[in-house]
Amino acid sequence: MGISTGSPTRTADADLLTMISAGGPFPRVIVSPGDVEAQFSLPSRLFNIADAGQLPVILLTNLWTGENLFTAPEYDASELAPIDRGPRVTPEDALAGPLDYARYLMGRSAPFAVPGTPGAGHIVRGGNFVVADSADDPRGRGSYSELPGDVKRLTEHKHAKLALIADMLPKPQLITPAGKSDYQGVSGGDIGLIVWGSAVHPATEAQAKLAEHADVLQLRTVYPLRQHAEQIRSFVRQHARVAVVEQNFEGQLRETILKECYSTPGTVVPDLGLINRYDGRQMTAEDILEAL
Amino acid sequence: MEFVRFNGVEFPYHPEFYGEQSPFGHLPLEDAVETSFQLGQQTFTYQRIPEEKRPYPNLEMGNAANMCLGCGHIGISQGLADALYELQIPPWLVMATSGIGCGGKWSSDIGQMLDDPLHRVYGAHVTHGQSTSSGFARGVIQPGLLNIMGGGDGDIASIGLAYLHNVIASNVNGLVFSMTNNVYGLTKGQPSRTSEKGRKDRRMTAALEMEPLDLVLEALAISGATFVARTLSSDRKKTRDYFMAAILHPGCAVLDIISPCVTWNMSQNAGYWKPLLFEMATGNYQDVVVDLEKHLDGKFDPTDRATAEFVYRRLTEAGKKPVGLVYYNKDSVSFQQDHGLRAERPIGNLTSAELTLSQDDLGKM
Numbered sequence A: 001m002g003i004s005t006g007s008p009t010r011t012a013d014a015d016l017l018t019m020i021s022a023g024g025p026f027p028r029v030i031v032s033p034g035d036v037e038a039q040f041s042l043p044s045r046l047f048n049i050a051d052a053g054q055l056p057v058i059l060l061t062n063l064w065t066g067e068n069l070f071t072a073p074e075y076d077a078s079e080l081a082p083i084d085r086g087p088r089v090t091p092e093d094a095l096a097g098p099l100d101y102a103r104y105l106m107g108r109s110a111p112f113a114v115p116g117t118p119g120a121g122h123i124v125r126g127g128n129f130v131v132a133d134s135a136d137d138p139r140g141r142g143s144y145s146e147l148p149g150d151v152k153r154l155t156e157h158k159h160a161k162l163a164l165i166a167d168m169l170p171k172p173q174l175i176t177p178a179g180k181s182d183y184q185g186v187s188g189g190d191i192g193l194i195v196w197g198s199a200v201h202p203a204t205e206a207q208a209k210l211a212e213h214a215d216v217l218q219l220r221t222v223y224p225l226r227q228h229a230e231q232i233r234s235f236v237r238q239h240a241r242v243a244v245v246e247q248n249f250e251g252q253l254r255e256t257i258l259k260e261c262y263s264t265p266g267t268v269v270p271d272l273g274l275i276n277r278y279d280g281r282q283m284t285a286e287d288i289l290e291a292l
Numbered sequence B: 001m002e003f004v005r006f007n008g009v010e011f012p013y014h015p016e017f018y019g020e021q022s023p024f025g026h027l028p029l030e031d032a033v034e035t036s037f038q039l040g041q042q043t044f045t046y047q048r049i050p051e052e053k054r055p056y057p058n059l060e061m062g063n064a065a066n067m068c069l070g071c072g073h074i075g076i077s078q079g080l081a082d083a084l085y086e087l088q089i090p091p092w093l094v095m096a097t098s099g100i101g102c103g104g105k106w107s108s109d110i111g112q113m114l115d116d117p118l119h120r121v122y123g124a125h126v127t128h129g130q131s132t133s134s135g136f137a138r139g140v141i142q143p144g145l146l147n148i149m150g151g152g153d154g155d156i157a158s159i160g161l162a163y164l165h166n167v168i169a170s171n172v173n174g175l176v177f178s179m180t181n182n183v184y185g186l187t188k189g190q191p192s193r194t195s196e197k198g199r200k201d202r203r204m205t206a207a208l209e210m211e212p213l214d215l216v217l218e219a220l221a222i223s224g225a226t227f228v229a230r231t232l233s234s235d236r237k238k239t240r241d242y243f244m245a246a247i248l249h250p251g252c253a254v255l256d257i258i259s260p261c262v263t264w265n266m267s268q269n270a271g272y273w274k275p276l277l278f279e280m281a282t283g284n285y286q287d288v289v290v291d292l293e294k295h296l297d298g299k300f301d302p303t304d305r306a307t308a309e310f311v312y313r314r315l316t317e318a319g320k321k322p323v324g325l326v327y328y329n330k331d332s333v334s335f336q337q338d339h340g341l342r343a344e345r346p347i348g349n350l351t352s353a354e355l356t357l358s359q360d361d362l363g364k365m
């Protein structure tokens, strides 16, 4: 969340591709809650993901969800994940004995020290340059380096961190006419709708109005998708007609699904339909029914 | 909780941290002697710990960041290290934030080359132009620590200008320094926003047509800085003194430090600048602008913003490069003081229990 984009004071879910590439090639997680309940319950989990992987987690929402009145069940604090700040060293740890502090450990998240912790001073990497532990720096303190070997190892280290948090990412939600659950791979029917953002509301409304059996797969983690690729492919296989329903022109989620779930050589690329609306207004169930 | 204010930083005083038994080096506050130094006619005082009792060494960098020999930036980092040494601020209470550029490398270097982990500062080498915005955030979540933001003039005054303006206006406690070489050094000498009008080197197809941005004027007249000074990097002692005064100042101090780039802006070396410099406190105004001396009643007063701006403009119009303490608000109140922010527990060290919302908290909201 942050910058506002698109048609001013109107709505869309059209920032996925921007967010995937914004700021350069570093790993990130992008989550779209889609409804107000999830907007309440998900962020606590997202903070934990950010701390566990020490990487940015981006929450995408839209104007329509933020500016409307909804009736929702009373917020229940027990739905919130207890905050877990990940590995850290504190001033108290420093008192207990000298810290042989390593900020940079390749392939994992090293303990984080807040400024003010004695003996854990370090340089935070950022921008275009890197710090890395290397043969000269076996203790992983990190130092300035532009050497090709260091840049390469650091890049690999950054990207390897996604694997650390893959299990924590919010899973695809299956919404059948009977109700909601994490997708377990058992569903099937005539129509499958894959949604993200506030398109979930018209999709479930259309589902109820359709004569055929329709299932909705709501993606909350919208990037990366590799860790959920098997579920997504199985959902697509088990439905006769599948469309991605989203509120942008390009079909940004559809593009991301094809790239992340169907790009291994030999994979058969499915016929994924696109139902989209991009006039700055929230999509309706009628839009979907008409397109189907 | 008991807080200590010591040479521009404020920290909760744990005897285990700073007392005689401290495993981190005993900070002998009891031996500190109140000491003064002058910038022009202005006097600044600090608590001086005698050299033989200082727990922390000079964090001077070893040029591990591969700067060109003779680069003005090296002298600036040394001046900063000297100031930290003189003020004896524990290195772990120092947050050093820089952007990208040759002028961004100091934060990776200062103290980082020393073997003792206790001598390392908290450096952040952030995105080009974002040293002030990132530094502001660090200053708010760690209100008592020493917040140093700095980079090249490209970083601070070109791409970072909008952030600089707001950070100065916020008066967040800390200091912003620009290593002003009037080019983009790291990317091989392109003109920056401070390059002079008419500049043309052999790789430019046309001369620059825009008036340069004057960082001092920007800070003084537009952003409303509470402390603005300019100096030349080649005088290490002076650079140290300006850094010390900036650190002691409650609020956002701005230092524009002229720093020759010996590789891409050879003509603007120290020899080029020296005849143009005009010391605001001691210069002979009569020689430059005839009516100024009369206007100033014989003495330039850097504590009045309107006078400072007027005099500064007249001097620049006369072709001079004014240096010295240009403006200084004695009654400055920092953002942190104004908002009652104190360094009891940094947000980063709050525990899981403290951060988890209960149904009760929810009800109250």
Ligand SMILES: Cc1ncc(C[n+]2csc(CCOP(=O)(O)OP(=O)(O)O)c2C)c(N)n1
Pocket: A128, B100, B101, B102, B103, B104, B127, B128, B151, B152, B153, B154, B155, B156, B159, B179, B181, B183, B184, B185, B186, B187, B192
């Ligand atoms: C966002 C962004 N834009 C542009 C660059 C390219 N770049 C790197 S350093 C630099 C300018 C350096 O000039 P300055 O900040 O004055 O520092 P100096 O090298 O002169 O000390 C530029 C434009 C970048 N790294 N990031």
Ligand code: SF4
Pocket: B066, B067, B068, B070, B071, B072, B073, B102, B103, B181, B185, B186, B260, B261, B262, B263, B264
């Ligand atoms: S290119 Fe210029 S600014 Fe950069 S290190 Fe060399 S002399 Fe200094």
